Amino acid sequence: MDIESTICGAVVKAVKELYGQDVPAKMIQLQKTKEAFEGNLTLVVFPFLKASRKKPEDTAQDIGLYLQQYCEAVERFNVVKGFLNLIVAKGAWLSLLNDINADEKFGEKKSTGDSPLVMVEYSSPNTNKPLHLGHVRNNLLGWSLSKIMEANGNKVVKTNIVNDRGIHICKSMLAWQKWGDGETPESSGKKGDHLIGDYYVAFDKHYREECAALKAQYVTDGLDEDKAEEKAKSEAPLIKEAHEMLVKWEQGDKEVRALWEKMNSWVYAGFDETYQALGVSFDKIYYESNTYLEGKKKVEEGLAKGLFFRKEDGSVWADLTREGLDQKLLIRSDGTSVYMTQDIGTAEMRFNDYPIDKMIYVVGNEQNYHFQVLSLLLDRLGFKWGKDLVHFSYGMVELPNGKMKSREGTVVDADDLIATMIDDARKTSDELGKFKDMTETEKQEIARIVGLGALKYFILKVDARKNMLFNPEESIDFNGNTGPFIQYTYARIRSIMRKAAEQGLNLGPVATDAPLNDKEVELIQKMNEFGVAVADAGENYNPAGIANYCYDLTKLFNQFYHDYSILSAGTETEKLTRLVIAKNVAKTIKNGMELLGIEVPERM
Template identity: 55%
Template structure:
């Protein structure tokens, strides 16, 4: 039981015993450095209910705790704040409880509990993954791991947007300009090859628009009349009609992209339990629309189109089926959500990792699913995130100015190599070991920089800043973990067998502060799961590392002469290292044994 849980239990008892009242929660905060105390209870929220002076209320609760709770040594009250001093016994007992728990902070799922499905990535198959996809994948993967660590069963999935006019543009350009070229011929990953043809299409299309405008057409007319776009539209019609030649080309080029994506996902360190394809799901919602019509949830217009009126809910009127009977994106998303629950009967909620430009879409989707009567629709969450920009500005796929995901990962590895070589701390490493370490550092820098920012915020990504070995960065935390492993290797005695007791140990302030920080980890995991925010994990880990480094600089570890003190400090270092490793696992970041 954590310190907050322990104190909450006894403070509730104190209020009931002293004031004959029942309260349902207690508010804590860290004790200010200029006051004595390990934790502070905020008294102000109780003043109205207890009808008293905050100092008197705090004093009465503090007196009850000292008299009835063994781990509470003393207290002081400052205005409406009860500062509580905790005995070393509590910290030693807590430490002994968790020091050998390899998965400290994680909760095992309860048999029979509902699962959560987390969707992320969901790319188009007309171009390689880029910087924006990296943020999406890292957020989705991390949130899935955090929810899993909080005690839920999790399914990771994506829907691949493998149909539509944008796919046909790449296919048409390959037919016109490709001369039968394949990824094997060029040595390019398949997604990059297909992406090059998407850019080639756009160049040709713009050229045709300019030529038509020079002939006196308006820009709008030129965009519709350009031969390339008309050919792409015709190819889409043939695909939807099942034309064998078009479908065969579509399958071939999509497979090139799938193979390229798989390589990128592997390098990025993310995975999926299932895949859904738009080409299979875009008609799924049509049956649901018919059901909704019969129930009066949807309404049909005179032209045959089907709508839902959400104006009473503060939204607008939304189309769910065109007049020609074809599906729209909303229809597909309704059907896909329902299909996922059919495929996984234990799903109790879903998380959609999609950029904030789709905020309104998901408000509508979730509301429609609720109106259709699905109980799991109460547990749908849009993990909305801000765009990623570079110092040079926004990226544009059609113009080929995006930051390619593979290129960025390679650049991060090269940057890590350059900085590591400048620091000159890799003597004795083989070239293979160095290469592996550079990748761990480079990807760790990328992932941490992306995930330490609140998902809702737009962010500016600076590759060089992210690989700094100082400050709130992945490499700084990785270096601290490696330092801890060095301490463990240098410990020339069996520290794990030395019993740690409060009677033989006078705990120093730095040791106590470090244990207090470690103790917060399970609560941080639960909060991060509740708020779908890897940033809480990232910034907790940075705070833990800062606390450890302060401990390391001020308290002798291996030079300590007292065996129990030395064993305790080594064991404490090991526990901190394990907590760093567990936290970074939730961010998808590896930690090196040496740096």
């Protein structure tokens, strides 16, 4: 039974029969009753005063009496000023419980042939270094958002744009040529992305040494400190060589391109390992080495149509002053493209590949202005979703201390972080005695599930728009608002279900006249709110809403479990009802955590 819809329909009839007025369903405000008052749902009656021409209390009394007599979902009511608190009939709750029990994906919507196609872009790594903690938040948000959009009935394409060209790539390539001595991932025993990252760091080290020496020379020659430093940065032999390599790459030099392809292949193999460990994947990967040329073509088309303008030095610009912004460079005077041009090219390729209805970019908040401009440019160029593109802007994530810093010494490496979380989960579970009677394989698998669950939940429970502090020690806690607390509750319920199965209990539909206590009603009502949480998370692009819903449901179940026995309930009817409730709480937790990309173990 859809209790809210049933009551809303009855309210429409009540106002018509009591006061002779037709009211639209959207006028009916039905909300969860506040804890301080008796009731399950509260109707706000102020919108009906014009029709009733009575005081709020009298109007609420009229409608309450009508619902009590003619609506099977309402057992009784009470009035508090202009609010009508409704106590829902036990039979309605039990009917709803049976509906939840019959639907494995209760609260989620399935896509159809007519469903909108949503494309979600996330990850967007550079091929000159491994993924880091910032990428972890990006990937987890992107994956979760994709699952949430699917649960709201959309067709979803998960996509990645790899920044595989530019001066930063040439720096790693040049350093490997100079100091690599033929080193490979196989010969070094390193993941490919880490190996390339090491050479990027090596380039920077040697480059800084060159700059320091040149700066000292220029200061000796009479230049002031600032000008000497600026000149040294542009005149250092290494940076000149890197720029020469970039020009050769742009010109299609065979040797440079062959080295580029070889080193990128090492990086991609490394990325794939990290993505697999995180449990994320993509339906389509685009590469900026392909998209930047498409972007230049699209900008030239816009130039020919008068959408953009060319300056005397040959550079191409977009004038956005009418929109309250500035002028934006699209093609440099030397003919090379900028990031904006590449994003235009990527959009063109994607639009040709898929009939996109909505485009969501999962990118940090330092790029807010970039996407404001991109939206205007894509709209100007005729992309139907350009004006309404969504920049899912998220804040920075940091650690409280530097103990897990990467080999670069500046950022937290994603692989190091994942390994540390799994190791910490193993140690904590051992200390708490969670691994009794388990094989070594089981212990390793549960440590992986709990460690990654702790990492993902801790990051996703925070409003994505906010900067956050990730504390590994706080995240692996079997109490409080953490992933392991929710996972442990799920495993506990599954243990109860196994015992019920051993007793041969049939968990089919519950009798609609079975007894229900207030805590059981609360759990059924909370499970029914899952669909609202999913819809809200999709509308507001907010995975944190799902995380906090899962925590609230878990907390409510633990309160119930503390107060009432399930397998030793007073009567067989009570036992079966509680088992069906517990079974569906576990199902809802599993479905909710799945939307966050988090696994739940069958035992812990």
